[in-house]
Amino acid sequence: MNFYTTNLYYVMKTQPKQLIYLLFIIVLFSCQKEEIALELCHNSLNPSSDDVSLDLASEVALNFSNKAKFQNQNNKLKGSSSETNFIDREIGDVLVAPSEDGSPALYIINFNPKGYVIISGTQKESPILGYSENSTFRLDSIPITIAFWIADRMDKIQVLKNIDDLFIPDNIEYEWSYQRAPDPELDPITDPEELPEGMPGGVTLEQKGPLLETTWGQWWGYNTYLDPINGELPPTGCVATAMAQVMKFHEHPSTYDWSLMPNTYGTNETALLMYDIGDAVDMTYNLNGSGADMVDAKNALVNDFGYSTSVNYINFNVNTVAIELSHNRPVIMDGYHTYYTTSSGWWIFEQTTHHYEDGHAWVCDGYKRNKYCTIYNAGKLNEYREYDYGPYYLHMNWGWSGSGMGSIDNNGWFKYDDWEINGVSTSDGTHYNFQHKKKCIIGIKP
Template structure:
């Protein structure tokens, strides 16, 4: 008691005197409301913080895109002609152009294109419908400064933000950020498809301070769906301390790879659901012989809306 402040010591002494007075006063009873409060907070014999599993919560945003567009015949009618192999002898549209085109078709904006005649998938490459899709993709390719070639056509996704806002009149909210699955889920819950990009391969050269890391085999595509199971556990059930603890289960995203729905060099539909931290695409191989997995340098373009 020597180190306790005088005011606090007086309070303790006063409390002790009152407790003793209550103990030795005949006929003194504990008020009923106090007794009930103790009864509610003391678990019954054999019970210790009872818990149970509540019904899980399912969250899902079904795939937003209707289109399954690609880069080849029927989509590249207006691409540069390099006498490439294939019916039209033309370069592919490029994954960046195809990804952007599918998002623009989702919004059907701006009104300078005949959106209503564009099919969800091109089957007749010589049709007016195919030409309109191809015109859209060539315009995008021009504005993002697409580097066309027979094997592949490439462009920097960093140019997409400015093109959408300054050329096609999309909202100022369009921006590019590093991959974040929580933000991605939020965009999709607001019915906004997101353009993703990443690299498949990683290579280190040199050593020590001269070590250099390069990334290759890049791709851009559209993420247009989200689903997650949230498991819930009720703790201290039936007590004033009852609380629900939510534990997220697996988080999955729906990817539209921009390969006409049949995969890249594979006769299977690779559009589908992928775990948030694993984009590995079965039966589609990179230069290293492994399944493609655009796991490096992942970025996303968010806030896309007219």
């Protein structure tokens, strides 16, 4: 099972990338264009009560941008106060991805001066699908990984929209209610005795990471020592870049001078590291993408680079990933965005072959989720509290920054559960998002 990275010029010719460009409608918030924006979103539509309007998406986005979950990430990591670093954001460009009937499937809302949030176009799904506190989502620099992720989310939201009698879990309704209200951490309830039974008692954030500081890629500065193919240097491969970034985090082994490897661009020392990794995993180099087997990656970490024998290659499990990250161990993830089957033979001798194509490897280096408190019998002797957890958001470092794809603007937090939403499976073999045969390398430590 080889995982390949794709040449920039090749990627721009592929159908998924073009599809994403065609599906987006750019809505600019300005005095002159506000009426046009609303017309673009609602022209000739009879929206259902579960559809999310542009006004509602904007309301949720602004509230979310002021909540502690969005504002305080860097403050908590750096130990500074939220008052000093609070950023007052305004809505900038809005990208609307339409569903089959023309109603919005999702909104990507950029903030001024920075940051963006991805909002579901239906209240049958969680409101916040992904976000970044410090980046801007740009149509001219969408890496193929993000394009596939967006295509998959749109497809699943369409499935939800098509089911009229879909049961919506309480936690989904609570999330929408919470995102439309002020942040309890910024506007706390001062008198618990005024709370009736079963009222929200606040939300706390569980977070780890992002752990990586690197935004490495696969091309210029990283592939210096590779052999040319037809006069051009091939990419290092996504497996090598993912491994290199995790090794840089641990600064192991000591045979490399890690101080000579900057976080944002490649040097000779960085290129030497990636060359050695490629040699250790038996990388197959190609101008359109360099590939390696993830089992070889796991073995190379232990046998060639001196990492613990605890390194293991397993099926993806979000709880396992969260445990790894809580112990300061970034996880190398991989998956395929194309899956199909073929049959051969006849009658009882017929055999089905499963095909997985277009794989990618990247690093997951952070997680976060909300912990919701509900207070019962507030102010009484029998007062008690119950806690529920929101979905995990995983921080992905896609390893594309050196390819010219601009993924440094798209690394961010993404909702993890991309196979099945609210019990509705859409994995029919035609979807993207590297959702098929998703696995990960865990236990990476010196």
